[in-house]
Amino acid sequence: MEQQFISELPANIVFSAGSVKSKSPSNIALIKYWGKRENQIPTNASISYTLTNSYTETELKFEPKSGNDFDVKVFLDKNLQTNFAPKIIQFFERIEAYMPFLRRFRFEVHTHNSFPHSSGIASSASGMSAMANCLIKMEKLLGSSLNEEQAHRKASFLARLGSGSACRSTYKGLVVWGENKALPNSSNLYAIKYPNQQIHSVFIHFHDTILLIHEGEKSVSSTVGHQLMDRHPYAEKRFIEANKNLEKLLPILKNGDVFAFGKMVEHEALTLHAMMMTSDPAFMLMKPQTVAAIDSIWAYRKKTGNPLFFTLDAGANIHLLYPDDIAKEVHEFIKNELKQFCEKGNYIHDQVNF
Numbered sequence: 001m002e003q004q005f006i007s008e009l010p011a012n013i014v015f016s017a018g019s020v021k022s023k024s025p026s027n028i029a030l031i032k033y034w035g036k037r038e039n040q041i042p043t044n045a046s047i048s049y050t051l052t053n054s055y056t057e058t059e060l061k062f063e064p065k066s067g068n069d070f071d072v073k074v075f076l077d078k079n080l081q082t083n084f085a086p087k088i089i090q091f092f093e094r095i096e097a098y099m100p101f102l103r104r105f106r107f108e109v110h111t112h113n114s115f116p117h118s119s120g121i122a123s124s125a126s127g128m129s130a131m132a133n134c135l136i137k138m139e140k141l142l143g144s145s146l147n148e149e150q151a152h153r154k155a156s157f158l159a160r161l162g163s164g165s166a167c168r169s170t171y172k173g174l175v176v177w178g179e180n181k182a183l184p185n186s187s188n189l190y191a192i193k194y195p196n197q198q199i200h201s202v203f204i205h206f207h208d209t210i211l212l213i214h215e216g217e218k219s220v221s222s223t224v225g226h227q228l229m230d231r232h233p234y235a236e237k238r239f240i241e242a243n244k245n246l247e248k249l250l251p252i253l254k255n256g257d258v259f260a261f262g263k264m265v266e267h268e269a270l271t272l273h274a275m276m277m278t279s280d281p282a283f284m285l286m287k288p289q290t291v292a293a294i295d296s297i298w299a300y301r302k303k304t305g306n307p308l309f310f311t312l313d314a315g316a317n318i319h320l321l322y323p324d325d326i327a328k329e330v331h332e333f334i335k336n337e338l339k340q341f342c343e344k345g346n347y348i349h350d351q352v353n354f
């Protein structure tokens with residue numbers, strides 16, 4: 001299966017210097033990926049919304065070189081980041097079999113995130129997706145004959161090897177990664193776009209406001225969190241449930257039942273964090289303000305009947321999910337109530353990207 005992604009270009013390709021650019025959005029999972037096998041194979045299928053305002057822009061500059069080492073410099077907002085290069089080199093090692101010419105070039109990666117680096121929003125999904133897109137563009141410049149669909153699929157395949165959830169950021173809309181029997185084209189190797197015709201219009205115009213509850217580094221990285229699922233007492237049950245939850249969500253996406261959607265999405269978020277709390281060693285990424293904000297969201301929903309829901313990624317921040325017709329009211333609620341739970345009163349209004 002992976003064979004289809006091996007470049008037809010020779011390792012010793014001769015080419016002059018060049019540069020390619022890509023912009024890639026972040027994504028937020030509705031059904032969560034938590035747990036993986038070797039080579040970034042997910043232990044269950046997941047589905048996410050691709051966002052609009054939270055993105056990474058990357059320029060990849062390359063020039064021919066001699067020698068057999070990887071040579072990469074990474075600049076974030078024009079500043080050289082020596083601690084980023086090992087991550088990119090590790091990525092290159094993982095994808096070398098599919099891009100055999102990488103050692104022939106010296107690389108400069110110039111990258112910028114639309115969200116502040118310290119915001120606690122993970123840049124790995126948008127960052128690795130932008131990087132994978134750049135490499136596909138480079139491969140095209142070097143003469144690859146991939147058609148658009150093949151190139152897109154390979155970009156998602158490569159992004160997955162950079163950071164699992166990044167493979168979903170290579171497509172817009174709702175995106176599925178991981179094999180699930182309800183979706184015969186789904187794959188563990190790359191993401192696929194969930195067809196827009198299967199989605200009720202209410203979900204095409206959804207908002208996501210990110211409450212920046214805690215800025216800065218997480219106490220436990222996603223890499224460690226995934227590993228702790230390997231010997232987690234509830235892991236197998238969780239993987240089965242996640243796939244079932246995805247199957248249950250698909251008809252909801254079609255019929256537009258926002259309350260059934262919200263119930264499922266909140267259940268997934270809390271299950272993800274319950275898995276963290278029941279890992280050995282246990283860890284908790286929610287902060288007291290995360291819990292206080294959830295209480296406040298639930299009270300608001302009870303009082304107003306408005307379909308305002310939350311989800312969480314692997315961190316303390318809250319993603320508020322809500323349909324377009326209540327956006328004005330929700331923005332007032334955020335300003336008047338939820339803002340107090342944000343570390344510096346900061347939040348980011350985003351929208352799903354179709």
Ligand code: PMV
Binds near residue numbers: 163166222313
């Ligand atoms: O792609 P990673 O290794 O950063 O893991 C992401 C895991 C979650 O964000 C918690 C869930 C998901 O499906 O995106």
